[in-house]
């Protein structure tokens with residue numbers, strides 16, 4: 001198999017690079033091993049101040065409505081975070097306290113939405129809270145086993161009976177000026193959260209639950225669909241196992257499922273994520289990039305890898321693969337001519353591209369732009 005560009009990793013960075021290249025008429029393949037950080041996504045794309053217009057248009061073309069307003073977002077523990085570019089179903093509040101009385105609604109038997117923490121946090125900010133549970137018969141089969149009562153399973157049921165939930169909440173509602181619900185709506189249909197907000201008798205907001213994240217999985221599915229509609233090849237559940245490199249140029253890769261056949265490419269993009277996705281791995285003495293054995297920037301003294309304060313920014317999160325100015329990955333001190341490294345595998349090595357989702361999006365754009373404007377490899 002031969003492609004213009006081979007992308008390793010199908011998280012936010014890999015999909016963004018793939019879509020951008022397909023939009024430019026390139027033939028690409030994405031090989032993606034498994035879960036990615038979008039499965040834990042809060043619904044808010046951090047660090048997207050730069051290139052906000054390009055990022056917003058990118059999502060809108062993929063059928064993912066996003067918005068940004070000055071304000072703050074209500075977090076699962078009842079605390080607040082400054083606003084950032086968010087999915088449309090993330091409600092941003094202009095000030096604290098956000099309401100005088102709030103109704104917090106959960107599903108009976110759903111333990112991944114912490115209503116008591118949420119109420120405690122809000123009450124510290126002067127909001128009186130009342131907690132109610134919904135007991136829909138459509139969820140009975142999930143309640144038979146506690147492991148089934150998870151966000152994505154609830155969202156599957158809610159895709160077809162969200163109107164019943166709204167009808168029950170309307171009955172529960174008294175005089176509260178805010179209704180808070182777990183973020184378990186609109187797994188397949190992104191318009192459902194907006195319809196719920198419009199149908200409820202007071203201002204409402206969806207609050208994050210324990211993973212998997214319903215808005216994150218929906219975003220991943222929509223990006224993948226966009227990529228495939230544009231003609232991209234997505235090899236789901238496969239893993240790149242080795243790469244051939246000669247004279248500073250990557251020529252091909254092998255994958256677990258393709259056995260002995262190779263995938264050839266003119267360009268390669270490494271978007272295999274950080275420690276969480278195994279794009280980086282830590283041994284007792286070093287941090288390595290396991291596939292290409294790229295150079296990694298990390299602190300030699302292991303005591304400098306972390307801080308005792310659990311909540312402090314941890315230095316190991318800044319470790320990442322080394323790149324030149326144009327995001328070519330560096331191996332043995334030399335940039336590889338046709339391999340770009342993008343997304344969270346960079347850690348904090350490229351603060352010029354921001355952090356979090358902003359880093360994934362902007363480095364993916366930059367690599368795709370470099371490929372579409374560069375001359376063919378010699």
Ligand SMILES: Cc1cc2nc3c(=O)[nH]c(=O)nc-3n(C[C@H](O)[C@H](O)[C@H](O)COP(=O)(O)OP(=O)(O)OC[C@H]3O[C@@H](n4cnc5c(N)ncnc54)[C@H](O)[C@@H]3O)c2cc1C
Pocket residue numbers: 008009010011012013014031032033034035036037038040041042043044045046047238239240241271272273274276277278279291342343344345356357358360
């Ligand atoms: C738990 C968690 C939650 C986060 N939440 C947010 C948030 O809410 N907002 C925000 O702005 N940022 C968030 N971030 C930051 C996050 O890193 C970025 O937002 C972004 O999603 C990272 O995308 P990525 O594509 O670089 O990496 P990833 O999403 O990690 O994707 C990498 C993919 O590469 C695959 N892969 C790895 N090795 C191979 C291989 N050899 N072959 C094939 N595939 C391979 C992995 O299986 C994975 O699917 C979060 C990070 C984590 C870890």
